[in-house]
Amino acid sequence: MPNAITGQLCVVGLGPGHADLLTEQVKKSIAEATDAFGYFPYVERLSGLAHLRLHASDNREELDRARAALNVAAEGRKVLMLSSGDPGVFAMASAVFEVLEHASPDERQRWSALQIEVQPGITAMLAAAARLGAPLGHDFCTINLSDNLKPAAVIERRIRLAAQADFAMAFYNPCSRSRPEGFVRALKVLREECEPERLICFARNVSRDDETVTVTSLSSAKAEMADMRTLVIVGNRLTRRIGRHVYTPRSYEMPSYA
Amino acid sequence: MPNAITGQLCVVGLGPGHADLLTEQVKKSIAEATDAFGYFPYVERLSGLAHLRLHASDNREELDRARAALNVAAEGRKVLMLSSGDPGVFAMASAVFEVLEHASPDERQRWSALQIEVQPGITAMLAAAARLGAPLGHDFCTINLSDNLKPAAVIERRIRLAAQADFAMAFYNPCSRSRPEGFVRALKVLREECEPERLICFARNVSRDDETVTVTSLSSAKAEMADMRTLVIVGNRLTRRIGRHVYTPRSYEMPSYA
Structure with a gap:
């Protein structure tokens, strides 16, 4: 195997709603990703993008969503975790780190090589x-x-x-x-x-x-x-x-x- | 005269530094503007743009800068007021409104038809x-x-x-x-x-x-x-x-x- 599989999880902020309030950084991340996880209405905002596998879930399922996204990233994929606004302000970034902190030994092993990045957005x-x-x-x-x-x-x-x-x-x-x-x-x-x-x-x-x-x-x-x-x-x-x-x-x- | 002169003042946030952290909204405003006012290093960030008249000034001259920008806008021009980060967080937006509030009768008359808009940015x-x-x-x-x-x-x-x-x-x-x-x-x-x-x-x-x-x-x-x-x-x-x-x-x- 020439290269180890190193998946990515990129936690991004889509801004408050209008497409013009996204940053260029997040647009590039969306263009390069393979999968996007998020609450239904946020995933809906990317529904026209054929290159993405979309994984929508309900509100209050943040920890399960974070765990699922980490597992898909561990398959070597480039995964987005979507938040509206900024991901660090009452949104998904803390939930992802919470799951990482409380990972089981198996999960810790599986997720150890992942590249994890947070990209800011215009918060509400x-x-x-x-x-x-x-x-x-x-x-x-x-x-x-x-x-x-x-x-x-x-x-x-x-x-x-x-x-x-x-x-x-x-x-x-x-x-x-x-x-x-x-x-x-x-x-x-x-x-x-x-x-x-x-x-x-x-x-x-x-x-x-x-x-x-x-x-x-x-x-x-x-x-x-x-x-x-x-x-x-x-x-x-x-x-x-x-x-x-x-x-x-x-x-x-x-x-x-x- | 077919149209009254209605200048614009757009107070924008350039984000913390990297060009990829600008929003599409602010990029469009930069593309459409005629003039840009700001503190030297922020104006420097737009120095390659030939369509803009650049008006750089020193730190701690915020009120004079706001007044000058309002006056140029009142000539019917599309004026940017540059902040780094977000213009509403310890930056130029409050200074602009402060000048508007304390305008002389002459200034109030001159600035009365201006379109004034604040556009958010990624704050530090x-x-x-x-x-x-x-x-x-x-x-x-x-x-x-x-x-x-x-x-x-x-x-x-x-x-x-x-x-x-x-x-x-x-x-x-x-x-x-x-x-x-x-x-x-x-x-x-x-x-x-x-x-x-x-x-x-x-x-x-x-x-x-x-x-x-x-x-x-x-x-x-x-x-x-x-x-x-x-x-x-x-x-x-x-x-x-x-x-x-x-x-x-x-x-x-x-x-x-x-």
Whole structure:
């Protein structure tokens, strides 16, 4: 055998939806791959590409999907693991490393020669922020509101401390059909910690045909404004509107607590 | 006059360095533009493009640069404002809106018909995180350590609260020649709040030819490991190594404080 089989697993970000928001790097990886694994709607985005074997699976099957992709890569194939947005932000990259860490001795042996690479993408908060103006132009934090993999008390504590630090905040997965209470809880904490005029922005399906963007105040925000396809951005105390845009100033004056 | 002059200002992100990390959207905007404004090294990246008038300026001249770009756009031209990374993360987008907000009556009139758009890019922390593995795979925050535009006490307070919330952290501008003390202060706060084994990652010039990535523990970290071209990522208490990669698990157990 002249060459050992060295398969590849490339974990890529497809961006928030529009094809123009892919990087050239990810386009090249797609062109060179043999297989693509991912959640149904992400695999669907590559459905016109005849050179790819597509392996779609359901949400919440991330670990099984990662294991299957590693096994196909171990056959010497060039495998893509698809995420929307960026693969490292609440997406598949961590799931792949989790499976690698907890591999059985057999799996560890089988996967040992694989080339594993992560390629970044435009994550939803950057696309939403660009559409809004520049709400993340000063220090900010990024929180997944789903309590699927962490206790709700941790999420509430993080939002409270982030408000006290006066971070702008980007919320992913504000609520889903099965867990509508996540964003309700977040709004409650924000209302305890922030002034009623605080700006809050709802960006749904940014870069897609049915994109909607809504900006309102914390006092006027309603839980129904966010669904599982919405990225929520909460401003810091200085975030303001200028015309149709929202931005957070680069400068920050000493607040009363300092 | 058949058409009113409606100039455009497009604030774009060029990504962290490598041309393959540009989006197709930004490439198209570059192809269609007439002028490009930016800090010298970013303008240099477009120096081969004969169709563009290039307007390079020095760092810390952001507001003058934004004003000049708006004025050229008001002549009916298609103007790019260049940032590296993403324009909305510690870059030019906020500076443009700041100038618009504080425009004189004359400027307001001159700029009123402009089309202003922000186009996202791969910001340094996403490129660094991808190279490392997935250190930002759980809740995280993003802090600019420069005290050029905000008090050092605000930065220290934010790092302390972020550590108490157990966010992973990405630090931009950890230190510059004129202000070497920013990262020294950050390390001091982190050592007060986090365990000595906490992982800390130094990613310098990611995607460029001279890229370097170093992973160490908080107890072994030294201030000299970061310069103005370094993106620093601090893990949360669960961030770990797996082979040559660093990742933060998606799941989070209830910690003792909850």
